[in-house]
Amino acid sequence: MTKQFDTIIENIGQLLTMNHGDGPLKGKEMSELPVLTNAAIGINEGLIDWIGTHEEAQSHKATERIDAEGKLVTPGLVDPHTHLVFGGSREHEMALKQQGVPYLEILKRGGGILSTVGATREASEEELLKKARFHLDRMISYGVTTVEAKSGYGLDKETELKQLRVAKKLNDEHAADLVSTFLGAHAIPPGYKERSDEFLQEMLDMLSDIEKENLAEFVDIFCETGVFTVEQSRRFLKAAKDKGFSVKIHADEIDPLGGTEMATEIGATSGDHLVGASDKGIQALGETDTIAVLLPGTSFYLNKGKFANARGMLEAGAAVALSTDFNPGSSPTENLQFIMSLASLQLKMTPEEIWNAVTVNSAYAIKRGEQAGKLKEGRKADIILWDAPNYHYIPYHYGVNHTNTVMKNGRIIYRKEKLHEQLSTH
Ligand code: NIG
Ligand code: FE
Numbered sequence: 001m002t003k004q005f006d007t008i009i010e011n012i013g014q015l016l017t018m019n020h021g022d023g024p025l026k027g028k029e030m031s032e033l034p035v036l037t038n039a040a041i042g043i044n045e046g047l048i049d050w051i052g053t054h055e056e057a058q059s060h061k062a063t064e065r066i067d068a069e070g071k072l073v074t075p076g077l078v079d080p081h082t083h084l085v086f087g088g089s090r091e092h093e094m095a096l097k098q099q100g101v102p103y104l105e106i107l108k109r110g111g112g113i114l115s116t117v118g119a120t121r122e123a124s125e126e127e128l129l130k131k132a133r134f135h136l137d138r139m140i141s142y143g144v145t146t147v148e149a150k151s152g153y154g155l156d157k158e159t160e161l162k163q164l165r166v167a168k169k170l171n172d173e174h175a176a177d178l179v180s181t182f183l184g185a186h187a188i189p190p191g192y193k194e195r196s197d198e199f200l201q202e203m204l205d206m207l208s209d210i211e212k213e214n215l216a217e218f219v220d221i222f223c224e225t226g227v228f229t230v231e232q233s234r235r236f237l238k239a240a241k242d243k244g245f246s247v248k249i250h251a252d253e254i255d256p257l258g259g260t261e262m263a264t265e266i267g268a269t270s271g272d273h274l275v276g277a278s279d280k281g282i283q284a285l286g287e288t289d290t291i292a293v294l295l296p297g298t299s300f301y302l303n304k305g306k307f308a309n310a311r312g313m314l315e316a317g318a319a320v321a322l323s324t325d326f327n328p329g330s331s332p333t334e335n336l337q338f339i340m341s342l343a344s345l346q347l348k349m350t351p352e353e354i355w356n357a358v359t360v361n362s363a364y365a366i367k368r369g370e371q372a373g374k375l376k377e378g379r380k381a382d383i384i385l386w387d388a389p390n391y392h393y394i395p396y397h398y399g400v401n402h403t404n405t406v407m408k409n410g411r412i413i414y415r416k417e418k419l420h421e422q423l424s425t426h
Contacts, residue, residue: 117187
């Protein structure tokens with residue numbers, strides 16, 4: 001029977017629907033990656049209506065037909081850990097980095113996160129919105145259609161709420177889907193050095209305002225030497241959970257403090273970074289539902305030569321997701337494709353594991369596993385057409401943008417610019 005679609009994408013060389021497994025993919029399940037060849041997709045009213053073969057598609061009608069030219073097509077990628085909204089930038093810290101001044105030492109001197117806090121406090125809501133939109137547009141161009149965004153550059157009520165309102169506004173007006181996280185516990189602000197518990201209480205007191213305006217779904221904390229201890233983090237996140245929020249944690253990013261096992265103990269949706277995770281923490285990831293969100297771009301940019309033990313986590317049976325950690329200090333990049341290359345080279349993940357990590361598992365890491373990260377009938381048509389012959393190609397050919405066309409809710413929102421014809425010698 002002939003079907004009628006708004007759009008048909010046909011002549012797809014390799015189609016990754018990611019439509020396998022129930023829930024997050026754990027351990028060995030991450031090596032599975034069903035591939036459809038010579039496939040086609042039918043879209044109606046922004047949703048996927050049909051998936052079949054290219055031949056079958058020829059008997060169906062569509063208002064618009066898109067030729068995938070025999071290349072790779074996948075779901076829109078999901079970036080589950082970004083610090084999207086902030087003022088200023090920190091290129092001036094590059095010289096300090098080159099001199100070997102550690103990240104935590106820059107923070108201790110009042111720079112790092114605290115320098116961005118200053119710039120974010122000064123910026124108007126309008127300025128922050130414009131800047132976040134710029135970075136989000138760039139993420140879209142790299143094939144990311146769902147993004148988590150954290151606050152954490154205010155460290156006071158007014159500015160934290162300002163950041164969260166910007167993320168909410170952006171979610172309303174932008175094609176991308178945003179998921180908000182309150183990271184008021186990102187650093188100890190000046191004036192609170194000896195009173196960090198008092199500061200954490202102030203951040204907890206904000207949760208009722210955040211709830212009232214529906215400004216965040218997750219609460220996060222930076223558990224690190226010189227910032228918040230494991231015990232402070234445990235108490236803080238438990239209190240947030242009691243108030244109905246889901247929780248995440250920046251754990252064992254630089255020093256191995258034991259934040260990974262604590263994350264699993266309190267039932268965090270995700271534990272993020274986990275570079276210094278202990279063997280016990282890694283085992284716990286395999287035995288619980290806490291998703292390991294790995295951020296190899298941060299290890300690369302902090303330049304300490306140490307990456308998370310992804311293979312150990314996969315062997316233990318953990319669900320691993322990948323993210324940029326986009327932020328102005330430890331990982332200034334919107335390019336999730338580059339992270340896929342780093343995951344390949346430094347985390348020794350296979351292409352199959354990497355694709356599962358940036359779609360299905362990253363969606364579950366922000367509780368969007370039932371909405372994003374898979375192509376199946378009834379889901380939003382968030383689809384990427386790649387300028388790549390197969391899925392192995394993206395992590396392999398590194399540092400460039402491979403997207404050809406980015407579709408969100410069935411609408412094309414980005415298309416690779418074509419070189420001007422005058423550049424041709426003929
Ligand atoms: O995930 N470590 C804490 N937060 C960010 C960095 C934020 C910044 O340097 O501005 C991270 O690495
Ligand atoms: Fe982060």
